[in-house]
Amino acid sequence: MDKTKSLHRISGIIIAIFAAAHLFNHAMAWYGIETHREIMEALRNIYRQPVVETVLLLCFGFQVYSGMKQAVALRKMPHLSLNDRLQMYAGLAFAFFIVQHIGAVVGQRLYFGTNTDFYFAARVVLEAPFKYYFVPYYFLGIMALGVHVAATHRKKIAGMVGEKQATFHGLVITALAFFTAILILYVFMGGRYEIAIPKV
Numbered sequence: 001m002d003k004t005k006s007l008h009r010i011s012g013i014i015i016a017i018f019a020a021a022h023l024f025n026h027a028m029a030w031y032g033i034e035t036h037r038e039i040m041e042a043l044r045n046i047y048r049q050p051v052v053e054t055v056l057l058l059c060f061g062f063q064v065y066s067g068m069k070q071a072v073a074l075r076k077m078p079h080l081s082l083n084d085r086l087q088m089y090a091g092l093a094f095a096f097f098i099v100q101h102i103g104a105v106v107g108q109r110l111y112f113g114t115n116t117d118f119y120f121a122a123r124v125v126l127e128a129p130f131k132y133y134f135v136p137y138y139f140l141g142i143m144a145l146g147v148h149v150a151a152t153h154r155k156k157i158a159g160m161v162g163e164k165q166a167t168f169h170g171l172v173i174t175a176l177a178f179f180t181a182i183l184i185l186y187v188f189m190g191g192r193y194e195i196a197i198p199k200v
Contacts, residue, residue, distance in 0.1 A: 087151035146177020
């Protein structure tokens, strides 16, 4: 296996574990802001350890670099399957999301001392004009991750379980991403309970 592809897969697994925990944290805001805060603090005790955070940032950086490199190679191929196209374009969309999201969150924390908590995320999907950009941005970011993981998973298991079963797996993963995105946005936009953004 090509070394870049192998490392892309390994960094992708690490990112997927982090993303699953991160999205779980946001989804648990359904049960209240305090629940979200408690889970967030427990997770931050792990991923904000200097070594862990450095590894995560390196994985994200390499994922963007190697993903774009693979996309360039794929575009040169004469015949791409629908699954390959979904994997490639969803990966590129997620790369855009990663660059902007990590840049904004880490930048706000390190340079401005902003607490990137529940209210940090809720503000941009509640208040105009930010919400007109960030609502679709977050939805498409989660969907890009879901579709990319679904297409990658389908490709990996098709030879073992058959095309039909692999496609079903891909659809389940995509549907899970869709409902997760809807649930998170519903909560953070004040659908579950009233959200009063603290004055800064």
